[in-house]
Amino acid sequence: MNKKIVFLILSIFIIICLTLALFLILKNTKENKIILTNDLSGKIIDKIIEGNNLYTKKSAISVVSDIDNNGSDELIVCLASKDFDKADSYDDIQQAYFAIILPKDLDGNYYTIADYKFSHDKNILYEEGLWLGIPCVDGDVSDNNSILANILDINNDGKKEIVMNMGMLGVSDYLYKIFIVNKDNHTLEWLKIADKDGKTEDFSFSGGARAMNRSDFYFKDIDRNKTMEIIKNYEHLVGSPQEANVVEQNNGENLYWLNQPEAYGWNGSYYAYNQILSDSITPKLLQ
Ligand SMILES: [Ca+2]
Numbered sequence: 001m002n003k004k005i006v007f008l009i010l011s012i013f014i015i016i017c018l019t020l021a022l023f024l025i026l027k028n029t030k031e032n033k034i035i036l037t038n039d040l041s042g043k044i045i046d047k048i049i050e051g052n053n054l055y056t057k058k059s060a061i062s063v064v065s066d067i068d069n070n071g072s073d074e075l076i077v078c079l080a081s082k083d084f085d086k087a088d089s090y091d092d093i094q095q096a097y098f099a100i101i102l103p104k105d106l107d108g109n110y111y112t113i114a115d116y117k118f119s120h121d122k123n124i125l126y127e128e129g130l131w132l133g134i135p136c137v138d139g140d141v142s143d144n145n146s147i148l149a150n151i152l153d154i155n156n157d158g159k160k161e162i163v164m165n166m167g168m169l170g171v172s173d174y175l176y177k178i179f180i181v182n183k184d185n186h187t188l189e190w191l192k193i194a195d196k197d198g199k200t201e202d203f204s205f206s207g208g209a210r211a212m213n214r215s216d217f218y219f220k221d222i223d224r225n226k227t228m229e230i231i232k233n234y235e236h237l238v239g240s241p242q243e244a245n246v247v248e249q250n251n252g253e254n255l256y257w258l259n260q261p262e263a264y265g266w267n268g269s270y271y272a273y274n275q276i277l278s279d280s281i282t283p284k285l286l287q
């Protein structure tokens with residue numbers, strides 16, 4: 001009986017000790033969380049370049065964001081190949097590297113959460129035969145009603161998507177694509193979108209402003225279901241107020257625009273065109 005009591009007391013004591021040890025380890029880990037500074041980001045980029053010898057620091061574009069909302073920032077880095085240094089034209093640049101990185105220590109050692117190689121053969125850096133530049137994200141911007149909001153949780157699953165600026169298509173057009181970070185299987189996947197006919201493809205938006213038409217896109221939860229819709233906003237200049245639903249004053253003259261936005265809602269797997277939501281944001285026709 002006494003042996004049993006001693007055993008019980010010892011067991012409780014051991015459990016208390018183990019719990020205390022675990023608590024101290026967790027507390028210590030939390031306190032030692034590595035903060036990504038510019039200096040550390042620079043060291044990590046140096047290590048990436050050392051590691052594969054294909055890319056140049058000169059082209060490095062990096063931003064910091066807590067992609068999975070776990071309290072630690074990840075480093076998001078884009079690098080163009082070494083050719084960038086000596087390229088006469090963008091056509092000479094062969095590839096670009098994109099990675100989500102977590103620091104391992106203060107010396108620049110790192111874990112790669114997921115990465116992606118852009119290359120000509122994947123036909124991503126080229127659209128219609130034009131080089132688009134180094135893919136990049138412009139920063140973690142809080143304005144979620146703008147194409148400048150480049151790292152944000154669009155579909156409300158607790159993980160941020162990365163809106164990637166693929167660069168200019170021409171004088172006035174630009175191209176954007178959206179990455180989903182799948183941390184569980186270490187992949188970066190393109191966000192899918194289904195058009196009016198139900199055809200699904202990688203999300204891609206090329207827009208800009210020209211004399212007769214202009215377009216942009218933004219994210220907004222228009223039906224208040226907690227996930228943001230993607231709105232592709234198209235406007236065409238038309239000849240008369242009867243055809244228009246937007247009037248713009250320009251040096252004392254009226255310009256008549258037909259605004260035809262397209263709203264796409266999250267269905268759990270991809271974004272799909274939604275006629276009702278699209279109609280709900282179309283401006284009312286003029287009297
Ligand atoms: Ca998300």
Ligand SMILES: [Ca+2]
Nearest residue numbers: 221223225227
């Ligand atoms: Ca919504």
